[in-house]
Amino acid sequence: MDESLARLVVILGPTAAGKSELAIRLAETLGGEVVACDSTQVYRHFDIGTGKVLPAQRRGIPHHLIDLVEPHEVFTAGEYAARATQAIADITRLGKLPILTAGTGLYLRALLEGLSDAPTRSEELRERLRSKALAKGPLHLHALLTRIDPQAAKRIAPRDTQKVIRAVEIRMLGGKPVSEIHRSGRKGLEGYALAKIGLLPPREALYARINARVQGMIASGWLDEVRHLIDEGVPREAKPFQFIGYAELRENLERRLSLNAAIESIQQATRRYAKRQLTWFRREPGVNWLPGFGDDPTIVTEALRLAHRD
């Protein structure tokens, strides 16, 4: 492999597979720093439920791209890509090895492959479209998209209002059909030799670990965290309150849901999330899949070998 390229290790896999732990181990032995690729960990104050590695557990390894914005702010894949590119360059310049822990497929793709030059989201336009969808039904918006951008409409399910709105937005703000914009420039990350390591524990074991992890989060004060967020006035519409668990626990605090029911529902949502992550990552090219958890010694050994090989 090209000696002039800087190395970049990417650890990807479903939630609870042990990405963070593996990243720290690799960082310790290879002289690296961790860069999170996780859409939820960029939010400050939402710590336990998002599975952040807290400073005390980082064993001196710097962690980047965590706690970037306040709960009421909107964060986007494009912004992530820009900041991650910067962080990776900075780490490399210091002579350290950047190690990405990727749970959010879209963010990883935005970073590695880049995004097309499409307009960023416009809250005003979205508000208009959303109320229209509410008044006339989700299919109405799709019909509108079919009129202004038939190609894009064909690729989006009529009821997928979120994606329909995005397509309409691109078409209206960008002045060109979505397909045309997507065909144009897409600048990905360049200049790095990638080592992609995928964690793929057996499904049953993964689910068991997810269940246990949710219990563990509760035991370590997740409810207090949520109570505190509410007391601090974080509005219920704030984006991070959509993350798995936060809505359920708020309901529990409002006495509308028993703790057991909340826990079960969180475990279930997390299992489904893990499945969606696996579906996404399966298509990721060039991944070296390891059949176990990131804290398993044999997996660590394998991962070290893969991280070295370039």
Added chain:
RNA sequence: GGACGGGUGGGUGAGUGGCUAAAACCAGCAGACUGUAAAUCUGCCGCUCCUUGCGGGCUACGGAGGUUCGAAUCCUCCCCCGUCCA
């Protein structure tokens, strides 16, 4: 011992003679996804066969019989569960 109510596919549960392999929901599986992505959305979901078709066969609504051209649905007996009375 008596009186009711009930036993349906992995779960909850609708169906009360043919349009029913059996609604709906959940779980599960598979998939899509270029700025909300821990989001949003789609498909499959008894077994099996093939020429993959609104295709064929088999099995299925507690058990065993019966009525009927036809039964998850009606009748008989039995088993189990719940509530109430003794």
